Amino acid sequence: MFESVGWGEIVVLVVAGLFILGPERLPSAAAWVGRSVRQVKEFANGARDQLRGELGPEFDELRKPLEELRGLRDLHPRNAVRRTLFDDPEPKPNGFAPGPNLTKSNGTPQAHPAAPQPPAPLARNERPPIDPDAT
Template sequence: MFGNIGWGEFMVLLVAALVILGPERLPGAVSWVTKTMRQVRDYASGASQQLKDELGPEFDDLRKPLADLNELRGMSPRAVITKHLLDGDDSILTGNFDGKPAVNGSTPAEKPLMPESKPLAAGERPPVDPDAT
């Protein structure tokens, strides 16, 4: 319930509640909050159970896309693209089209994606691509 609140924040809230409500009203406020939280949790579980009862087997069909979305949250963008758009074939991302394993990560050793270029000599002008300008 307090998954995102650390001990320091919890102590600050407790001290603030003690100052605002006072020591005589604090126990009643705590019991009211716990009773209300328990009632909200019971309403939520009752609504979920009622939905399961009314939908029957279709409830699982409704839950599957939500489970898929939760699975995507933890994946990197590249993994999502590979899994869902490319059906697990990441050759377009790695440049490995012949099915041989890649060397040193993303590109195969025998077919680099871009040829290596040597630095220009002093006074040498770079090549110009008229279609790119």
């Protein structure tokens, strides 16, 4: 439930509670919060058990889309960028990784694009060519 709350945030909350409530009322407020969280969990578990009892096997079918929605938590932009930049592409069903489309518009295979040739090495004291558009 509180998987995204770290120790730093907990310390800040305790210190803020200490200043707001004072040392006399802080323990009773913490006990009240604990009881409230426990009661909410019990209500949620009771509702889930009641639904499972009433729906029977259909409950599991309703739960599958919810489990798929939980997988959408992966769609954080940082995770998407990391997956795009650093993970290998998944192979296609034909066994090849996704790449450029090598078929012409009429469906015939197109020749593989030629790799650019590296420039010839420069001779001693030769100045490299200058591209005025790149500067």
